[in-house]
Amino acid sequence: MTFRLEKLTVRHLAAAQHAAPALVDLDLVVEAGEQLALIGPSGAGKTTLLATLACAHRPAQGGFSVLGQDPWALSQAARHRLRARLFLAPQAPPLPPRQRVVTAVLAARLPHMTLWQAFASLVRPSDPDAAHAALARFGLGDKLYARVDRLSGGERQRCGLARLLLSSAEAFLVDEPISALDPALSQHTLTTLQHEASARNATLVCSLHQVEMAREHFPRLVGLRDGRIVFDAPREAVTDAMIAALYENDHMQPHPGHPHETPERIAVGACF
Numbered sequence: 001m002t003f004r005l006e007k008l009t010v011r012h013l014a015a016a017q018h019a020a021p022a023l024v025d026l027d028l029v030v031e032a033g034e035q036l037a038l039i040g041p042s043g044a045g046k047t048t049l050l051a052t053l054a055c056a057h058r059p060a061q062g063g064f065s066v067l068g069q070d071p072w073a074l075s076q077a078a079r080h081r082l083r084a085r086l087f088l089a090p091q092a093p094p095l096p097p098r099q100r101v102v103t104a105v106l107a108a109r110l111p112h113m114t115l116w117q118a119f120a121s122l123v124r125p126s127d128p129d130a131a132h133a134a135l136a137r138f139g140l141g142d143k144l145y146a147r148v149d150r151l152s153g154g155e156r157q158r159c160g161l162a163r164l165l166l167s168s169a170e171a172f173l174v175d176e177p178i179s180a181l182d183p184a185l186s187q188h189t190l191t192t193l194q195h196e197a198s199a200r201n202a203t204l205v206c207s208l209h210q211v212e213m214a215r216e217h218f219p220r221l222v223g224l225r226d227g228r229i230v231f232d233a234p235r236e237a238v239t240d241a242m243i244a245a246l247y248e249n250d251h252m253q254p255h256p257g258h259p260h261e262t263p264e265r266i267a268v269g270a271c272f
């Protein structure tokens with residue numbers, strides 16, 4: 001089993017005291033190698049849930065285990081090792097400006113390097129062929145030596161996903177990976193992520209705003225709204241009425257427009 005949540009409640013540290021928790025009483029079990037999509041309106045809690053699974057938010061209440069361990073009962077060093085077995089791909093990867101794409105992609109391996117190897121890899125990319133192969137799978141083979149601040153939004157997004165291919169993570173937590181991509185690239189990107197997860201029997205939890213893509217690609221759909229799980233079902237069991245209810249009056253809800261947790265808090269490059 002990769003994740004087990006029992007009556008899990010999560011509050012943002014920066015949230016007002018009277019504010020409702022971002023996640024409330026969540027019960028969720030995700031088995032090793034499962035692929036599921038998180039869907040739900042803006043502010044539902046999808047990003048918070050992914051960051052919680054990545055051990056970036058300490059839950060306020062409830063039971064939580066990751067790969068058989070309670071991350072918050074571990075020492076900091078042990079939790080760091082546990083995080084290195086997970087990969088969180090944020091919607092907008094925090095790539096350092098002026099860095100070359102090759103260096104940014106190879107940073108996925110930093111958690112498994114010694115300090116000396118990590119330093120040396122910043123000066124001279126350790127394995128450009130591997131970075132090229134990962135980028136090529138997302139159609140970015142020609143950007144190996146481009147500067148990350150000269151990439152388009154969609155290219156940056158795919159550069160962040162190329163990192164995932166180089167990590168040795170057992171679970172991929174991917175936040176809206178196709179929000180900046182056109183329909184053809186979206187299909188290709190989701191398929192690539194899913195193939196990679198299947199090939200290494202990694203768990204894949206992916207938040208998506210494109211409900212039809214979620215239904216087409218993922219065998220299990222979890223609908224979140226107001227921090228609660230509204231449904232958790234195989235795609236065949238998810239009806240149009242359930243989707244309509246999940247998003248009902250969504251257009252009336254203001255977009256939260258909040259800053260997410262800072263990259264520093266989540267980890268360098270959000271790649272553990």
Ligand SMILES: Nc1ncnc2c1ncn2[C@@H]1O[C@H](COP(=O)(O)OP(=O)(O)OP(=O)(O)O)[C@@H](O)[C@H]1O
Binds near residue numbers: 022040043046048
């Ligand atoms: N850093 C933060 N500080 C305080 N509150 C936050 C923070 N990040 C999110 N929230 C609040 O937590 C709740 C869940 O937000 P979250 O970003 O997880 O939703 P989401 O489903 O990912 O939304 P979207 O689809 O718009 O990205 C919202 O009420 C939001 O305002």
